[in-house]
Amino acid sequence: MPAIEITALHKSFGSLEVLRGIDLTVAAGEVVCVIGPSGSGKSTLLRCVNLLEEPTSGSIRVAGIEVTDPDCDIDAVRRGVGMVFQQFNLFGHLTVRENVTIAQRRVLKRSRAEADRIAAENLDRVGLADKASSYPAQLSGGQQQRVAIARSLAMEPQLMLFDEPTSALDPELVGEVLAVMRGLVADGMTMLVVTHEMAFAREVASRVVFMDDGVIVEQGPPAEVFGKPREERTREFLHRVLEPARVSETEIGAHLTDGTA
Numbered sequence: 101m102p103a104i105e106i107t108a109l110h111k112s113f114g115s116l117e118v119l120r121g122i123d124l125t126v127a128a129g130e131v132v133c134v135i136g137p138s139g140s141g142k143s144t145l146l147r148c149v150n151l152l153e154e155p156t157s158g159s160i161r162v163a164g165i166e167v168t169d170p171d172c173d174i175d176a177v178r179r180g181v182g183m184v185f186q187q188f189n190l191f192g193h194l195t196v197r198e199n200v201t202i203a204q205r206r207v208l209k210r211s212r213a214e215a216d217r218i219a220a221e222n223l224d225r226v227g228l229a230d231k232a233s234s235y236p237a238q239l240s241g242g243q244q245q246r247v248a249i250a251r252s253l254a255m256e257p258q259l260m261l262f263d264e265p266t267s268a269l270d271p272e273l274v275g276e277v278l279a280v281m282r283g284l285v286a287d288g289m290t291m292l293v294v295t296h297e298m299a300f301a302r303e304v305a306s307r308v309v310f311m312d313d314g315v316i317v318e319q320g321p322p323a324e325v326f327g328k329p330r331e332e333r334t335r336e337f338l339h340r341v342l343e344p345a346r347v348s349e350t351e352i353g354a355h356l357t358d359g360t361a
């Protein structure tokens with residue numbers, strides 16, 4: 101049974117159609133990286149998977165359960181799906197330990213002792229065993245994001261969704277978060293990851309999905325999508341993100357020579 105099975109998914113905000121017929125299956129144990137330009141619908145797609153956005157039409161199954169079915173116990177589905185966002189959304193007035201235990205205690209009804217034990221395990225997993233008593237403001241962005249990952253892992257999800265988890269970080273802090281994510285890949289976690297980190301996607305993805313303008317333009321093994329993309333739109337996007345300096349110089353150069361600069 102696939103971890104996620106999305107069929108003919110459409111999502112509109114008013115008259116704006118943001119997802120225009122998405123079909124995507126993620127097998128258990130797969131790491132699928134979604135790339136594509138800003139505004140192409142990547143976050144909306146991820147948010148539809150655990151119904152943070154309600155699809156306009158189409159079907160989404162998570163571990164075989166139809167989440168768009170009005171009778172579905174969406175809270176039960178969400179408990180099995182970890183989500184990590186660009187913004188870490190930690191509680192500033194709670195310690196790291198409390199941030200990692202609060203949902204365990206409230207949602208999973210774990211005892212304080214058990215929740216503390218599982219928090220300690222997962223803080224260790226993200227390399228922050230020594231920060232349990234710190235407050236978020238005392239941590240770097242990379243450390244805060246690792247706490248957010250530990251918080252998700254403490255719920256023992258079957259599946260993790262990541263929406264640009266390193267985009268809000270200073271460049272020198274990106275690596276530590278990617279290292280934690282590599283660890284999850286090595287542990288066999290099923291992951292759907294929206295990312296701009298092309299080298300990371302190339303290295304860890306079982307499959308890369310390129311989205312543009314609300315559709316999946318192409319998908320395949322990373323070596324194919326990055327190495328020999330079939331679609332012009334994919335080539336153009338990769339060219340822009342992989343060589344931004346050169347592309348912008350070329351564009352500025354064109355402006356200079358046609359006198360519009």
Ligand SMILES: Nc1ncnc2c1ncn2[C@@H]1O[C@H](COP(=O)(O)OP(=O)(O)O)[C@@H](O)[C@H]1O
Nearest residue numbers: 113116118136137138139140141142143144145
């Ligand atoms: N809640 C919302 N209300 C209205 N428009 C939205 C909402 N969320 C996203 N959009 C619009 O949907 C489009 C796709 O957004 P998003 O899924 O965030 O793209 P991406 O993550 O690829 O940058 C954008 O045009 C965005 O402005």
Ligand SMILES: [Mg+2]
Nearest residue numbers: 142143144264
């Ligand atoms: Mg987004």
